[in-house]
Each structure stands twice: as C-alpha cells, then as structure tokens.
Amino acid sequence: MPAERLQARLHRVLDHIGYNEAAGTLGDFTTTRRVLLLVLMAIVIGVVGSFVALALLRLIGLFTNLFFFQRWATSLVSPAGNHLGPLVVVVPVLGGLVIGLMARYGSERIRGHGIPEAIEAILINGSRVAPRVAFWKPISSAISIGSGGPFGAEGPIILTGGAFGSVTAQFFHLSSAERRTLLVAGAAAGMSATFASPVAAVLLADEPLLFEWKPRSFIPVAMASATAAVVRRYIIGLGPLFPMAPQPAFIGPVALLSCVFVGLLAGALSAALTSAVYAAEDAFHRLPIHWMWWPALGGLVIGIGGLIFPQALGVGYDTIGSLLQGTVPVRIILG
Numbered sequence: 001m002p003a004e005r006l007q008a009r010l011h012r013v014l015d016h017i018g019y020n021e022a023a024g025t026l027g028d029f030t031t032t033r034r035v036l037l038l039v040l041m042a043i044v045i046g047v048v049g050s051f052v053a054l055a056l057l058r059l060i061g062l063f064t065n066l067f068f069f070q071r072w073a074t075s076l077v078s079p080a081g082n083h084l085g086p087l088v089v090v091v092p093v094l095g096g097l098v099i100g101l102m103a104r105y106g107s108e109r110i111r112g113h114g115i116p117e118a119i120e121a122i123l124i125n126g127s128r129v130a131p132r133v134a135f136w137k138p139i140s141s142a143i144s145i146g147s148g149g150p151f152g153a154e155g156p157i158i159l160t161g162g163a164f165g166s167v168t169a170q171f172f173h174l175s176s177a178e179r180r181t182l183l184v185a186g187a188a189a190g191m192s193a194t195f196a197s198p199v200a201a202v203l204l205a206d207e208p209l210l211f212e213w214k215p216r217s218f219i220p221v222a223m224a225s226a227t228a229a230v231v232r233r234y235i236i237g238l239g240p241l242f243p244m245a246p247q248p249a250f251i252g253p254v255a256l257l258s259c260v261f262v263g264l265l266a267g268a269l270s271a272a273l274t275s276a277v278y279a280a281e282d283a284f285h286r287l288p289i290h291w292m293w294w295p296a297l298g299g300l301v302i303g304i305g306g307l308i309f310p311q312a313l314g315v316g317y318d319t320i321g322s323l324l325q326g327t328v329p330v331r332i333i334l335g
Contacts, residue, residue, distance in 0.1 A: 049189025063146025095147020205290025
C-alpha cells in the first residue's frame, strides 16, 4: 500500500477515535445543540431497534420449528427435542446451502460474525451500511441458527440494528461521525431489546464500535438503548432473557476466590476459542471450492455433532437458562 494511502487511512482512524493531533490527547468533551437532533433520531432508532430484535427472535423461533419440528410457530424452542433421528445431520447442511445462495446472490456482506463487519463499516466505509444488509442479515442469521447453527443473536442484532441506524443517517445526509453515532445507537438498541440489558448494551456497543466516550455520541446511544428497553416491555415482555434465582448479598471468601479462578479460566478459553475460529476460517480459505459451499460443509460438521450431542444445536438459550438455575447435569456441561 502506498505511503500516502496508508497515512490517509491512519488519519481517518485517528479521526474516528477522536484523537487531537495538536494537543496529543483523545479529543474533547464539548458538544453542540446538534446532539439534540441526534438524540431525537436515536429515540426513533431505539423504537425501531426493539422491533428488529423482536423480528430476529421470532425468525429464529420460526426456522427452528420449521427445520426440526415441521410446524409453523415462532416460539423459541430447543432443537434437541427433535425426532428426526439420523436425518438431523441433513438439516444444518440444507440451512448452509440456503445461506450460501443468499450470500452469493443477495449480499456478500451477510457473511461473518456481525461485530467485525460493523467495525469495518465504521473504520473503512465511513459508517455506511447498505440497506440490503439490514434485510438479508437477520434472515440469514435466523436460518443459520434455526437450522442448528450453535450461534448467538449478539453479532446479528448488532449488525442489523447498526444497519438501520446507518441507513437512517444516510437518508438524512448526516456527517461520518453522526452516522457512526446512529449506527452504534442502532446496535445498542438491538442488544438492549434482545437481552433486556440497557446498561450492558451501551457499554458493549461503545467499547468496540464508538472508540470514544464523548457526550455528543454517548448520550444518543444511551437514549436509544433506554428507549429500546422500554419498548421491549410491551412487545417482548418483562424480565431478563436468562432469569436467575435470588442470590445472597455476600457469597463468602471461598466463592470469591472461585470467581477469580473462573475468570482466569474463561479468559484462557476465550483466547483458545478465538484462535480456533480464526484457524477454521483460514482452513476454509484454503479449500479448492467456491465460498458459497462453505456454510453447507460447516453444516455437515454441525449436523454430525448434533447427532452425537443434540444440546449443541441451535442458539442454546434453554441450556444457558438451566445452567444459571443450577439444574444441568454434569454430562450436559461436559458435552
């Protein structure tokens, strides 16, 4: 890459994170009245984001019921209770074939985890996300999860909600920084409505996507997340996605030390899982076949795993809930 282009890209990234070259510090914390306009738009995006989250959850439930139980229903169910027998191996393969066709002939941008694509849109594409991504991403993600893919809704809802925020900003011809703010506002709204976690959604969206803690961006994002949490009450319902029994105010020194051990172990497992994901992606890139067939090939591995251990299929929210309630047998945890 020529030095001029590299330097221009570096300046663009520094501008995104708010770096003030003259002062040598991370930007400023001033704001203008224009933030009020962004707040109003963020509130609307928060309402839309909650319905986007509802649509994604309903689509996941719909495709799970269609693929594994051959019935028309939108409730979230576990594929582990299916009666397909050995035919369960075929289901993720069929889902992978559909996703490959959608990616090739619909929008290639639906490939990937969701969060890296949102970061790429911010750093490289000026926070612009194509409208077709907002349409194809939730459908493809729902088919992937509904056909047995062991994935969560976090990445898809971040990219889908962010796409609606970006499209809104593009429609009103806002600046790159304002587009980024509304993109992150949409992502936070989707997370807040999906998991009933408005505070965590703001923190999660701000950390990997905004690259700053400034009132002119933080306030609209927080308003979008809070609005989505309120609307969620009426369209999805009260309570968290993963309810827990009441816990003691103090768990004792032994339990606290156990938390330290669990934290260290979780960090090591996260690093191992991340490395495994990148290794798998690199392995697929070396295959002598078109990338359109990769999801089907991955679906075959998922199907075989689901035949051996059905609880590994799908989004796994029921298993997570059972883990939090402490009602999961050791064999399920090991599996």
